[in-house]
Amino acid sequence: MIDTFDVLVVGAGPAGTSAALTAAGLGARVGVVEAGRTGGTCVNTGCVPTRVLAKTARLMREVRSAQDFGISVTGQRLDWDAAVARVRSTVERVREAKGDVDRFADAGVQVLTGRARFTSPHELDVTSGDGSVRRVRAESVVLCVGGHSRRLPVPGAELATMPEEVLDLPALPRRVAVIGAGNTGAQLVTVFNAFGSEVTLLEVAPRILAQTDADVSAHVERAFGEQGVRVVTSVESVTSLERTDGGIRLSWTVAGVNHDQVVDAVVMCTGWPAAIEDLGLDAAGVRSDRGRVPVDEYLASNVGHVYVAGDANGVAMLVQAARAEAEAAARNAVLGTTVRAPHRLLPAGGFTDPDYADVGLTEEQARERDERCVSVLVPYDSLERPVIDDRTRGFLKLVADRRREHLLGAHAVGENAVEVIQAVTTAMAAGVDVATLAKVEFAYPTYSAAIGAAARAMTTRAARHASNLNL
Ligand SMILES: Cc1cc2nc3c(=O)[nH]c(=O)nc-3n(C[C@H](O)[C@H](O)[C@H](O)COP(=O)(O)OP(=O)(O)OC[C@H]3O[C@@H](n4cnc5c(N)ncnc54)[C@H](O)[C@@H]3O)c2cc1C
Ligand SMILES: NC(=O)c1ccc[n+]([C@@H]2O[C@H](COP(=O)([O-])OP(=O)(O)OC[C@H]3O[C@@H](n4cnc5c(N)ncnc54)[C@H](O)[C@@H]3O)[C@@H](O)[C@H]2O)c1
Numbered sequence: 001m002i003d004t005f006d007v008l009v010v011g012a013g014p015a016g017t018s019a020a021l022t023a024a025g026l027g028a029r030v031g032v033v034e035a036g037r038t039g040g041t042c043v044n045t046g047c048v049p050t051r052v053l054a055k056t057a058r059l060m061r062e063v064r065s066a067q068d069f070g071i072s073v074t075g076q077r078l079d080w081d082a083a084v085a086r087v088r089s090t091v092e093r094v095r096e097a098k099g100d101v102d103r104f105a106d107a108g109v110q111v112l113t114g115r116a117r118f119t120s121p122h123e124l125d126v127t128s129g130d131g132s133v134r135r136v137r138a139e140s141v142v143l144c145v146g147g148h149s150r151r152l153p154v155p156g157a158e159l160a161t162m163p164e165e166v167l168d169l170p171a172l173p174r175r176v177a178v179i180g181a182g183n184t185g186a187q188l189v190t191v192f193n194a195f196g197s198e199v200t201l202l203e204v205a206p207r208i209l210a211q212t213d214a215d216v217s218a219h220v221e222r223a224f225g226e227q228g229v230r231v232v233t234s235v236e237s238v239t240s241l242e243r244t245d246g247g248i249r250l251s252w253t254v255a256g257v258n259h260d261q262v263v264d265a266v267v268m269c270t271g272w273p274a275a276i277e278d279l280g281l282d283a284a285g286v287r288s289d290r291g292r293v294p295v296d297e298y299l300a301s302n303v304g305h306v307y308v309a310g311d312a313n314g315v316a317m318l319v320q321a322a323r324a325e326a327e328a329a330a331r332n333a334v335l336g337t338t339v340r341a342p343h344r345l346l347p348a349g350g351f352t353d354p355d356y357a358d359v360g361l362t363e364e365q366a367r368e369r370d371e372r373c374v375s376v377l378v379p380y381d382s383l384e385r386p387v388i389d390d391r392t393r394g395f396l397k398l399v400a401d402r403r404r405e406h407l408l409g410a411h412a413v414g415e416n417a418v419e420v421i422q423a424v425t426t427a428m429a430a431g432v433d434v435a436t437l438a439k440v441e442f443a444y445p446t447y448s449a450a451i452g453a454a455a456r457a458m459t460t461r462a463a464r465h466a467s468n469l470n471l
Contacts, residue, residue: 008138013040015310015322016144022330024107035115054351057194118280140333150271156241173264181208185269213362213411349418357421360409385445391415396450
């Protein structure tokens, strides 16, 4: 017998959970298929574990600087096994707090455990761990299958540790190379650096965090250098990994010159293609392109009743985006295709040392649209709170239109950068203009005071091009 659903959601990460609960809330008969654990990459192997590691790294740094505040601390040492155990137990606590399985049950969503694969446009086989296969049929399908890390196709790549496997390292590597300076790589650099590893970072792009505003990227890169991280950008290619007596020899080229270094672990953070290899997309006629399933403005694939939300469509690849897209896709699947993909403003950030975050246009993007747009940058060392906390590294940069009325983007580096940017995002979402923002009272002494200072500087025409400032 074939189980039949109005909406079948494939994947129960942030996107799948939102899609399934939204569709069920609209009265649809909903099934959700999950091959692994509910919560997806985010809870089990991505954001949550990385955030716990970032917290551990922060504690290491805090303890190191405690002396400056008159607290004597002796014998600081990271216990890798205890740190890993803490990460794993936190993942379980987060899973418990979220209670996804209960939420599905309460909403009447049927959970099917196994791996889904299309056999035709409306039918999928769900293969469970014991090999048993169950066929399901659905009017609409919402693909929320997320992605996975990408192993570079180079000799010896099997020696690398992928980001999802970092916790499986038997011990803290004394020397570690991180390949790829996107959000994942940058955060792992900070974690290993704080833990005391010798870290080398390799990146093909001319700068780290290449998607962020250039000032943000330069600031974090400089901080990494000062913390003893060897940062190598404009890498032409990573050529091989080879087991040696002393560890793993990692080889790469820059400007035609060969380089190598022996390390204890190589972590490959070199991209995040959609998990679509075994999904049988051909059987449904769904097209994929360069490791993702392209969607239209309504989150539909080229096959009208198959929607794609979250990392799998390659649009934004963030939890908040996945949830918002999934809600829209589920509404379209149940009520007919009427809701456009959201993402007018998408704040995001990373928990490195220093933290970084952004929302809206980078200054480069804004200047491409209008060379006369205005930017103002408030360095953290000009504000009381960062001085009080001895966290003066960083800045907030606001970018506005040439009339200094509307905010186009905001970029921050430093303590609480993500929260500061979230506050700016709220103002932008509410349509608050620069003049109004300049009049807002900010509690004293706070990091978000940087927002008021930047807005006031903008209204007093003190705005300068950020590149004129010595960051
Ligand atoms: C190390 C790391 C740190 C991150 N930190 C952050 C952060 O701080 N903030 C942030 O916003 N984002 C972060 N991200 C990104 C975030 O994890 C993703 O954007 C988010 O998880 C995407 O949600 P999703 O539901 O699309 O996919 P996923 O969370 O990947 O969920 C997909 C689910 O689908 C299941 N699945 C796949 N194929 C099938 C199939 N054929 N059948 C059945 N089930 C299937 C998988 O088992 C998985 O559970 C991080 C990512 C990584 C790797
Ligand atoms: N805090 C967060 O919000 C957070 C944290 C982690 C990941 N994420 C999201 O998850 C997704 C995956 O992130 P990611 O960092 O794993 O991947 P990514 O694709 O964002 O970054 C991969 C990096 O590897 C580099 N690279 C690729 N091939 C290389 C090579 N051969 N040698 C050296 N460098 C190479 C790329 O230039 C790029 O900078 C992203 O969309 C990201 O935004 C978000």
